[in-house]
Amino acid sequence: MKNFKSKGIPLSSVDKNSLPKWALGLVSTGELISRNAKENADKKLTVALCLPRVDYAAAFLGLGIMKARCTSGNSDGEQERLKQLVGKWVSFEGPRKTAVGILEHYEDSEEFSIRLYSKIPKEESMTEEEWKNFQPPKVTAAWTVLMPKHYSKVHPTGRAFNEQRRVGTNQIQSVVSQNHSVTTLNKLLGTNFAEAFPEMTKSPFCIIGNKSRIQNELTDPLFENEKTCLAEILRPGYLAKYSDSRCCDILSARALNTDGSPSVVMTEGSRNLADTLVSSRGTNRIILLGRNSPAYEESVECLMDEFSIRKTEAPEIKSESSTAIITMPFYH
């Protein structure tokens, strides 16, 4: 019998339009947990998830947590978001191509447009002499006026965009490529994650478990012949490129202290679970129990002990997508 232990067999291109049911189930569970934790901020929530295996569980739950954060704003969120981007370089994913330009806002009509034109270097990047002699390039500008339905397709250009270079095909390509993972995941999840994440001083969640496996799950491509990976949304802090805008930290199973007190701690069940449960009582937590794990029985026992000591009723958090996912929520 072949043992498919090797990594790197992503979903085939046939599956590209959807994620498996179980993965969507975990995303929606993560979203529900995040909302519940927010609505009951005076309590701390524990949700145990019993799964056939823990692989990818933390990653998809993390997507759910990020999804809840991203869609929890007010109804005018998109407009407000765009206002924050006025005067900055943005990309706009049009029906035929992606355009890059500076976002403008007309207060009278409350309309937004993107001015597409040759870039002017920043004054502070030039010496006084250079600035004096500087001749602005001929404006070959064009405007794209945005309709409200397009607002969600406007995003900051992000780190791949070099403001000091001419806006050409190469520049746009690099923005498009960087945005690809985010755009693909947005389509799959019905979300509106932005390509450029705001600077964050602390991660919204952290994952405690098999560090190297989890890191691979975040950075391995999801689909064959594509670069889409979960790290573009989950932005693990261990990768230098996300250090300023990280969304999660990954700690080894032996870690007892989480840096920066994240709002949710996800822990994969292991022989250290009893210690992790004690040390994480001050935060919301998700406990992932793989039914194939040698430590499963022991982990369940620890969890039930914790439940019997600290339980108070919590509303049911249940995934409708997969009967293989069993949940047990309680406030601690």
Added chain:
Amino acid sequence: MNIKECTIAYVNSETVMDSGVNFFATTFRELAAFNEARKRFLSAVNNGGMHEDWEKGARLFSFAHAKLARTPCRPSWLLNELLNNQGGEDILERLRTRASNVDPIIRDTFHELENGFRDLSKLGESPLLAQVRKAVPTDSKTVYVLRDLKLWQEVEKCLGDIISRDLFELVKPSSLREHQQAERLCIFGPPWYLNYRNEQYLLRAPAAPKVSMIGCAHEFQGRIMISGLSDKLHISPSPSPTEQENDNLSNFEPFTTIQTGQLRFKDSGGSRAWETGKLVEAWSFKLGSSFGTFFNCESKVWIVLVQNIKGVPTCTGVEKIDVEDLEPGHLILMTTHGGGDMIPVVADMILPHSKQIRELQMNWKERLLTEIEEYGMDQVCACLKRYGATKATIPNVRNWTNPRSLGMENLDSDLKAVLKLVGLDAMHKKIKDSIVALRGAHQSAGAQLQKRLRESLADMKLSEVFKEGFMEIKHGNGPAKTIFLIEERGAPEDVPVEWEGEIRELDE
């Protein structure tokens, strides 16, 4: 595991949770009668404070029942093996001489069991095989779970007589923890046995969407809880069992499977300089030829996969498994001096002149140990600092002397200071280069480990392991490794971290 494999695992789990497990129960009249007598005998022996021989007899009868009820072995073959090749007849002979002096209940049941053996010996095929014919479609591949590796060849033969060889495969339960793609899974034994053996994962996270269990009607009992988080959810076999749980599971378990006692090791002469005093929870294992070892409960070890080819046990591959899953009958691969970490062995295969390099390493480490023994750790640390070492703390120096550590991080100031202390400062460059080369080889070895180990053991005849309990393997002047037979599993205990994987003599 990738997303595709995860998806298969979830689908398998959903299907088994929704559709349940098909149980095929067979009426095994001779064995059911034998089992009734066995339980009476066991109860009488346990209550009577009997001689050790009677306890051995009780275990022999239990073992025979367990194997006949939960494997499709030929009863005639199994009893011949047990009685004539594994010392069972000697036990029976001793009991025959004692039978006239014991309680009539024990004597009569003993004779009943002997007659039972006689009846069972006449059966050339297990009735479980009739259920295999009924349960398994002939057009799809089925994976059969077999726990006892000693029965591998016999079970393979029995199944091969009724199913085409390319439509079935035998696997150990532990190899089904990770995903394996199978169309159908077949487990021998009743549901309660999975609880007893801690093998509920075979149903909770099944390797196939269709699971069948085949067993004897007289012990068809028990249910498997899906998660353990709620006692409401069960995976019930269909048809439903007649009783919910067995009242005394220990009556059913054969000997030599799970030991609960601690193994006793001979005193190794107190702690050594590199021991830090740090304790780790470890399982003890009895290896072949009166050796034993400890393995960290959370670590993994390499085992050698074996199959009987033309009657000779032959290596078919290697596999890394959790220590938790290591069982009697497994063949474990270790370095000759001890330890389950195979990276040094493979590193030596990669590295030219590895022998000389290792000797060089041993030389300065031994000299450093002599200094510590003579002047004490505090003095040595102070002296190293005077010679320019920047990290000469007691734990660090302890670690430097450990034969398994490659050396210090700082190969300039710290290594120089150590070599100056032990009188080898002229060799600094040579030793520094060798440590760098060793580190590089260790890194490459990590990546090539499985491939190299498999290559070095491919098709190797392993009869010696089963005769002697261990077998040392050398490739030319290359590094040596040893394959040990796991004979028993002890209880977990806290031991110094440095004892892990060390081969020690058992105090028998």
